[in-house]
Amino acid sequence: MSETKKIDNGLQKIEFDLKRYESVKNQPKRHDFQVFALEVCEKLQTSDKGLIFKICKKYPRAYVERCLNATLKYAQGTNKARYFVKVIYSTS
Numbered sequence: 016m017s018e019t020k021k022i023d024n025g026l027q028k029i030e031f032d033l034k035r036y037e038s039v040k041n042q043p044k045r046h047d048f049q050v051f052a053l054e055v056c057e058k059l060q061t062s063d064k065g066l067i068f069k070i071c072k073k074y075p076r077a078y079v080e081r082c083l084n085a086t087l088k089y090a091q092g093t094n095k096a097r098y099f100v101k102v103i104y105s106t107s
Contacts, residue, residue: 047076049068052068055083058087059083060095060096066100067099074103086098086099
């Protein structure tokens with residue numbers, strides 16, 4: 016009785032591992048700029064991600080980080096994303 020229970024548990028574990036592998040395998044590959052853009056959106060507390068993604072794809076990461084630091088230093092309130100876009104396009 017206990018042997019069949021061990022076998023069933025082992026099969027359930029294998030089945031769980033296979034399902035997890037399939038779910039990870041089907042996820043699209045992410046580019047570095049996408050992960051970075053999500054971090055920027057989180058720091059700016061914005062839900063408008065389209066423009067942020069475009070900026071992170073077009074400009075070098077170091078430049079975007081400098082502009083983000085300036086934005087976080089000088090912008091106040093809810094207009095951080097707007098200020099960030101102004102900084103990006105005014106200094107490029």
